[in-house]
Amino acid sequence: MPTNRRSFLRNVALGSGAIASALPDNSYAHAMQSAQAPFNMCGFAAPKLSTVRIGLVGTGSRGTGAIDRLSYIDGVQITALCDKYPKHLEKSQAILNKKGLPAPKTYTGEEGWKALCESNDVDLVYVTTPWHLHTPISVYAMKHGKHAASEVPAAKTIDECWELVETSEKTRQHMMMLENCCYDFFELLTLNMARNGMFGEILHAEGAYIHDLGKDYLLNKTGYSDMWRLKENTGHQGNLYPTHGLGPIAQCMNINRGDKFDHLVSMSTSDFTLAPALKELAANDDFFKPYAGKTYRGNMNTTIIKTDLGKTLMVQHDVSSPRPYSRIHLVSGTKGAAQKYPGPERIALGHSWMKPEELKGMYDKYTPPIVRHIGDIAKNVGGHGGMDFIMDWRLIDCLRNGLPLDQDVYDAASWSSIMPLSEASAINRSKTVDVPDFTRGAWKQNKPHDMTLNGGGTTGVRAVLK
Numbered sequence: 001m002p003t004n005r006r007s008f009l010r011n012v013a014l015g016s017g018a019i020a021s022a023l024p025d026n027s028y029a030h031a032m033q034s035a036q037a038p039f040n041m042c043g044f045a046a047p048k049l050s051t052v053r054i055g056l057v058g059t060g061s062r063g064t065g066a067i068d069r070l071s072y073i074d075g076v077q078i079t080a081l082c083d084k085y086p087k088h089l090e091k092s093q094a095i096l097n098k099k100g101l102p103a104p105k106t107y108t109g110e111e112g113w114k115a116l117c118e119s120n121d122v123d124l125v126y127v128t129t130p131w132h133l134h135t136p137i138s139v140y141a142m143k144h145g146k147h148a149a150s151e152v153p154a155a156k157t158i159d160e161c162w163e164l165v166e167t168s169e170k171t172r173q174h175m176m177m178l179e180n181c182c183y184d185f186f187e188l189l190t191l192n193m194a195r196n197g198m199f200g201e202i203l204h205a206e207g208a209y210i211h212d213l214g215k216d217y218l219l220n221k222t223g224y225s226d227m228w229r230l231k232e233n234t235g236h237q238g239n240l241y242p243t244h245g246l247g248p249i250a251q252c253m254n255i256n257r258g259d260k261f262d263h264l265v266s267m268s269t270s271d272f273t274l275a276p277a278l279k280e281l282a283a284n285d286d287f288f289k290p291y292a293g294k295t296y297r298g299n300m301n302t303t304i305i306k307t308d309l310g311k312t313l314m315v316q317h318d319v320s321s322p323r324p325y326s327r328i329h330l331v332s333g334t335k336g337a338a339q340k341y342p343g344p345e346r347i348a349l350g351h352s353w354m355k356p357e358e359l360k361g362m363y364d365k366y367t368p369p370i371v372r373h374i375g376d377i378a379k380n381v382g383g384h385g386g387m388d389f390i391m392d393w394r395l396i397d398c399l400r401n402g403l404p405l406d407q408d409v410y411d412a413a414s415w416s417s418i419m420p421l422s423e424a425s426a427i428n429r430s431k432t433v434d435v436p437d438f439t440r441g442a443w444k445q446n447k448p449h450d451m452t453l454n455g456g457g458t459t460g461v462r463a464v465l466k
């Protein structure tokens with residue numbers, strides 16, 4: 001194909017104002033449809049629920065962990081469980097049984113989650129399935145009068161992001177993406193320091209999900225269900241899992257609440273490990289034959305996002321190179337900086353990182369109320385060192401006290417949108433891609449979430465068997 005024809009096609013796909021055609025779906029149609037003043041879910045408080053009746057969908061490894069954590073929280077009743085495979089329900093049922101908690105109703109089959117969402121004994125649908133079901137289940141739940149909490153990413157396409165936003169606004173049901181890394185201890189410390197102006201104006205931040213999932217996960221035929229993780233890594237490029245690194249730094253930079261993502265550029269390496277590993281596995285095991293000879297996501301993706309206020313965020317994703325785990329978590333401002341990976345955790349308010357005693361002083365002064373209140377208990381219950389339990393406890397405490405949630409549907413949509421948008425850029429020679437404004441202008445007035453525990457903090461933790 002002549003160069004000018006190729007570049008013409010690329011320009012049609014990615015030229016200013018025409019980006020929609022490069023995206024896997026038509027985000028602009030949604031933006032236009034939604035032009036007339038929608039209800040703003042930022043700061044939205046739903047009526048109090050004294051008991052939160054939870055229906056959980058997807059009792060695999062993450063879902064079973066969630067059942068265990070949720071069973072410790074006062075005012076929680078797990079009334080329903082659903083999994084495609086009846087066998088996968090057993091571990092969660094055994095956990096509840098061992099703790100002397102009532103047996104939930106169970107639903108099975110590919111679409112069993114529909115009946116769970118339609119039932120009258122669920123207030124919150126908690127979604128821990130493979131990614132392609134996060135939006136369909138969340139949307140169906142909200143349309144049937146339930147709040148939705150979904151594992152990350154909340155959506156896989158720009159259309160799905162808009163569907164979440166529009167459904168949450170129309171139904172006035174919460175849609176929270178369960179971005180647990182926002183509740184890790186150092187991330188909460190840096191957020192509170194940022195809110196207190198300790199870093200000055202934050203002008204740049206970095207986050208990542210760098211986790212070698214190769215042998216134990218992606219390529220492990222018994223490690224998870226239906227090889228869904230590996231399948232997600234075929235036929236896609238870009239950052240498939242942006243929110244663990246992005247969520248905490250987006251909160252530090254008041255994204256959707258004073259600033260917003262404007263545009264991004266993204267670049268991926270080629271794949272140097274997955275295709276060769278699958279070729280080798282397929283040579284000895286027929287199970288892997290369908291996965292051999294396919295194109296896999298490039299190992300490392302780097303995406304840079306520019307905000308409306310002229311700040312930058314760099315997000316990386318690599319789950320297939322052998323290297324130590326990192327979420328980076330770097331925050332850099334006009335007065336100071338913080339960094340978590342590689343350890344130890346570091347803060348600087350000048351040229352040098354603080355000495356351990358100075359860092360301790362920061363912890364003494366800026367550990368936020370939620371960590372003082374529930375941090376030690378969370379470490380005991382567990383879940384990635386406690387952050388998962390802080391998240392669950394806070395979600396339930398907000399629902400029980402009629403408080404806005406820390407992460408709203410706009411956060412879920414904009415953080416998740418980096419998945420399809422990074423792909424659109426990475427496969428088009430890193431062309432600039434606009435990030436939709438899911439708040440439709442409300443980011444200018446929306447306020448950062450309340451870190452005080454005011455009006456809440458009343459939910460206890462049960463002494464149930466570990």
Ligand SMILES: NC(=O)c1ccc[n+]([C@@H]2O[C@H](COP(=O)([O-])OP(=O)(O)OC[C@H]3O[C@@H](n4cnc5c(N)ncnc54)[C@H](O)[C@@H]3O)[C@@H](O)[C@H]2O)c1
Pocket residue numbers: 057058059060061062063082083084085088109110111112113128129130131133151152153178180223224225226384
């Ligand atoms: N936030 C975190 O730290 C974290 C950690 C691990 C996993 N996750 C997320 O949790 C989710 C689940 O991951 P996992 O590791 O538990 O995977 P998994 O394969 O162990 O579990 C998924 C479960 O969903 C079930 N399922 C599949 N299709 C279904 C359907 N149609 N209806 C009902 N159930 C269905 C499967 O049978 C399986 O039991 C993913 O979105 C993953 O990204 C998040």
